[in-house]
Amino acid sequence: MQDPPHASVDAGAPEASLDRIRRYSVPAGLNPEEKFEHWRTWYGSAIATPVRLEKTEKLIRPGFNPTALSLDGPGFSLVDVTNEPATCYWKGDTSSGHWLVHFRSSCARFSFSGRSEEVSPGTVRFLDLSSPGNFHAPTGLSAVRIQLDRSLLGLNDKSVKRLEGLGDISEHSLVRGLILPVLSGWQRTGMDQEMHRLQPVVRSMMTALASSLLEAPAEDGDLQPARIAAVKKFIRKNFRNQALDVDEVVTYSFLSRRALYYLFQDEEFQVSGYIRALRTLEALELLTDSGGWKRSPADIADASGFTSLRAMRRAVRDATGSSLRDVQENPEVPRIRAAELRKRIGI
Structure with a gap:
């Protein structure tokens, strides 16, 4: 994940206190079009997979105000976002990460790579970015996602597609007991101070979850x-x-x-x-x-x-x-x- 432009970080936060958490909000004093361009620039730099945002409405409403928090770790990242209407596109490649997304708000029409569905609050889904795709996010969509380098999990394309096709996995015991608490409370846990200790924990959780969902053991070899x-x-x-x-x-x-x-x-x-x-x-x-x-x-x-x-x-x-x-x-x-x-x- 690349560092976002300096202008996209809280202007009031001194450099030494930023640590690894980066906060984003649209600066004051911009017209609606400028607000969208600022959001597009930040999003494209903060997401590990190269993406671009496009408007889904001809005019950006005056209240346009997306917000986000992002945290980089060794081999994984977290992004917590409240979105404004936009469509996100990416080209896809085999080195792209795999997203586990926790949707905190409802969404009557969340569209991912051409598949449109209703999303309920609390839904947890795997999303694969190794192939070209896009998703449409409407106003107010609130979600937090964890992205892990898929090579760390040793997943092949077939396994990734199986995970993506599972639908909502929020009731899985590992998700409810371990992963959701992490995704729901990471801003309050001082996680940015524990990054080098977190990677094996995050990887172990994700490996165990993938192994359980695929009903296949994770082999070291x-x-x-x-x-x-x-x-x-x-x-x-x-x-x-x-x-x-x-x-x-x-x-x-x-x-x-x-x-x-x-x-x-x-x-x-x-x-x-x-x-x-x-x-x-x-x-x-x-x-x-x-x-x-x-x-x-x-x-x-x-x-x-x-x-x-x-x-x-x-x-x-x-x-x-x-x-x-x-x-x-x-x-x-x-x-x-x-x-x-x-x-x-x-x-």
């Missing part, structure tokens, strides 16, 4: 490819941060160092090697970029995530057999090596 994919996704997102190391990945994955090692034992790169390879590739592409502005080697090392210029020099020499000066003066061979490295990394 079946989750291994998904776990590797999730760890790699985390590293690709954060490798430019110099603080990223194996310990940070251990914290994210909730695996021990030994378990993380065995998870990657058949991969070409172990975790530390994968981080270094990504940083090396970034450095090579910046060093040989003829179209960009000239950056110093120290700036490139910093931008690539290396903790020092010396570390980048060593990595570049290991990858190309050349010094930094040779790489910059004769970029053709380093570009070939960069392409080979990109292929080995798998991106």
Whole structure:
């Protein structure tokens, strides 16, 4: 989930107190059309799956006032919204998350990907965003949803479709006893201060629920490819941060160092090697970029995530057999090596 524009966060909240919870309301002083555009911008940036909003009415009423709260976690997110009339569209891809939505208000016509139905207060539904789709939300629709990276659950397309076709699952014991209390009270629990401890809890709840609903056990072996994919996704997102190391990945994955090692034992790169390879590739592409502005080697090392210029020099020499000066003066061979490295990394 990307950070929303700064203008969309409560103007009165100081930066240090925002933590991970972001609050949204339409700013005062905007005309109705400007209000909708502001809402559209915030929504498109706050939802992990790339989406766009379109108006469903020619004129936006003067009282247009959607509100929302969003919270990012490691591998999951929460969004609590009271909506104004709009239709949400997305293109869909296999990396998109899976939504579990708790509808707190009634809705005479909630339409999801062409299926229109009446929604009662308290309804809980799975919604799949891996395929192209849309939903129409009328005025006053109030809902809170949790989105979890589907790779963390090891669900295939068939399982996801089965979950989506179940209808209301609000009476399920896990939903009533564990999940609804989380979705109904997360703003009041200080959850934003406990993010790194929550991911295994959230994942366990969702895995247990999916396993129960599908009447199939969750096998660790079946989750291994998904776990590797999730760890790699985390590293690709954060490798430019110099603080990223194996310990940070251990914290994210909730695996021990030994378990993380065995998870990657058949991969070409172990975790530390994968981080270094990504940083090396970034450095090579910046060093040989003829179209960009000239950056110093120290700036490139910093931008690539290396903790020092010396570390980048060593990595570049290991990858190309050349010094930094040779790489910059004769970029053709380093570009070939960069392409080979990109292929080995798998991106």
